[in-house]
Amino acid sequence: MKVVLESAAYRIAFASSLAFALATLVTGTAVYYAAHVAFARQLDASIEQASVGIVAELHDEGVAGVVRAVREREAHGPHAVAYAVFDPQGNKVAGALDTPMPPLGWHQISFVDPVEGPDPARAKTVLLPDGYRMVVAADLEPIEQIDATILAIFGVAFVALLLVTLAGAVVLGAYLRRRLRRIEATAGAIADGNLTERVAIGPRGDEFDRVAASLNAMLDRISGLVGNLRQVTSDLAHDLRTPLMKLRHHLEAMQARAEGEAMPGMIEDAVERADEVLRLFDAILRISELEEGSLRGHFGPVDLGALVEDLWESHRPLAEDAGRPFEVSVGPGHLVVGDRELIAQALINLIENALRHTPEGTPILLGVRRLDGRVMAYVADRGPGIPADARQRVLERFVRLESSRSSPGHGLGLSLVAAVAHAHGATLRLADNEPGLDVAIVFPEVAP
Numbered sequence: 451m452k453v454v455l456e457s458a459a460y461r462i463a464f465a466s467s468l469a470f471a472l473a474t475l476v477t478g479t480a481v482y483y484a485a486h487v488a489f490a491r492q493l494d495a496s497i498e499q500a501s502v503g504i505v506a507e508l509h510d511e512g513v514a515g516v517v518r519a520v521r522e523r524e525a526h527g528p529h530a531v532a533y534a535v536f537d538p539q540g541n542k543v544a545g546a547l548d549t550p551m552p553p554l555g556w557h558q559i560s561f562v563d564p565v566e567g568p569d570p571a572r573a574k575t576v577l578l579p580d581g582y583r584m585v586v587a588a589d590l591e592p593i594e595q596i597d598a599t600i601l602a603i604f605g606v607a608f609v610a611l612l613l614v615t616l617a618g619a620v621v622l623g624a625y626l627r628r629r630l631r632r633i634e635a636t637a638g639a640i641a642d643g644n645l646t647e648r649v650a651i652g653p654r655g656d657e658f659d660r661v662a663a664s665l666n667a668m669l670d671r672i673s674g675l676v677g678n679l680r681q682v683t684s685d686l687a688h689d690l691r692t693p694l695m696k697l698r699h700h701l702e703a704m705q706a707r708a709e710g711e712a713m714p715g716m717i718e719d720a721v722e723r724a725d726e727v728l729r730l731f732d733a734i735l736r737i738s739e740l741e742e743g744s745l746r747g748h749f750g751p752v753d754l755g756a757l758v759e760d761l762w763e764s765h766r767p768l769a770e771d772a773g774r775p776f777e778v779s780v781g782p783g784h785l786v787v788g789d790r791e792l793i794a795q796a797l798i799n800l801i802e803n804a805l806r807h808t809p810e811g812t813p814i815l816l817g818v819r820r821l822d823g824r825v826m827a828y829v830a831d832r833g834p835g836i837p838a839d840a841r842q843r844v845l846e847r848f849v850r851l852e853s854s855r856s857s858p859g860h861g862l863g864l865s866l867v868a869a870v871a872h873a874h875g876a877t878l879r880l881a882d883n884e885p886g887l888d889v890a891i892v893f894p895e896v897a898p
Contacts (some may be wrong), residue, residue: 460623467615474611478604485600489593490572494556497574500531501586505576513582517544520584531588532561532571538581547587551575559587629658633665642875645673749874754784754818754827754893757794762816765801773810779817784825786893788874793827793891796870799863800829800889808833812886821892828890835887841880867891 504519511518513535520533524546534545542551549561554575563569573587632650639647648669649662762778769776786793797816804814808831815830836844845868870891871878877892 463619463623467619493588497586520544534585536583749788752788752790755780758818775813777815784818792870796867804831826890826892830883830888832886
């Protein structure tokens with residue numbers, strides 16, 4: 451039921467079926483009332499005709515003729531109508547209709563049927579000379595039986611139609627859902643980085659096939675543009691990296707040959723700056739490789755607990771020199787599938803960010819734990835943190851907040867972490883540590 455309610459295809463199909471059922475119900479109701487009115491008018495016409503025929507006797511014999519005519523008609527056997535003649539005091543003087551004297555005109559009355567007891571009837575009361583009144587009435591039971599028959603037939607037909615429309619809605623919803631699921635699966639594959647996936651196109655050439663063809667054409671165009679962008683980025687990084695490497699080697703050679711104190715210091719500073727630019731291009735190339743997805747074929751089991759302990763051991767002296775308490779929290783059996791070096795690089799970036807953007811004396815915690823059946827490696831600190839409205843933006847390349855402009859870096863650290871998480875099918879989560887920042891990489895768990 452939840453799948454049906456959440457599916458737009460099923461909702462559309464059921465809404466169409468409901469609209470058809472409502473239209474059928476309105477049509478059936480209109481037919482029922484039209485038939486009821488037609489039969490009621492026919493009954494009134496019979497009453498009117500009988501009344502006119504009896505009243506015609508007035509011209510010849512007066513009230514006595516009316517009484518005689520009523521008795522003669524009743525003597526000839528059962529009729530569709532019944533009669534009663536009342537004197538001015540309301541006493542019945544003729545007719546088999548067992549009912550009190552009604553007012554003049556058309557009314558629905560109740561009479562006593564010799565077999566069934568009290569029954570409703572349609573009646574017309576006319577005024578005769580000398581204050582006498584004549585009532586001509588017809589039993590409403592035939593109309594009630596016709597109404598009941600129409601309602602029974604319509605009810606059975608409506609239930610059958612409703613079942614058929616519901617079955618049709620289920621079939622239609624399943625068909626729409628199946629066709630849309632192909633597009634959804636392709637979009638999911640594209641979102642995961644597989645730009646070669648395309649929507650299957652059927653042989654009928656219907657609306658879904660035309661949409662699929664348009665989407666495939668769009669994806670071909672996007673894939674070409676992304677490929678060109680990656681190629682340009684990669685070529686640019688490689689082309690700039692080569693002369694920078696040569697420059698660095700020349701500076702090292704000059705540093706080895708230089709005499710005095712000023713020149714080696716200047717050359718050493720130039721070497722450090724060249725190294726910084728080289729690290730920038732290495733980070734750009736690594737992010738491009740991760741986003742391309744070409745490294746996933748080399749993934750294997752990684753013990754996050756052991757990795758976190760190794761990183762804590764190697765970075766604890768650096769944290770102590772920076773005046774920041776560095777703790778670790780590790781439990782056993784935290785196994786994931788991935789690249790150990792890439793995961794290590796992502797956690798190192800998080801550790802360095804915590805050391806770089808927190809004041810002296812700020813405690814930092816590196817850990818790994820389970821979260822709802824998944825494994826989470828995290829770095830938490832008690833520093834200034836990142837505002838909630840900026841946490842998504844800092845994952846973009848070269849984005850740096852104003853508070854971190856004065857610190858070293860190029861705004862690629864968290865971008866690399868996000869790329870590593872995406873390549874591993876993991877989720878990068880930035881949360882408030884109250885105070886501080888809690889950055890976690892949540893991996894799918896793999897049973898050891």
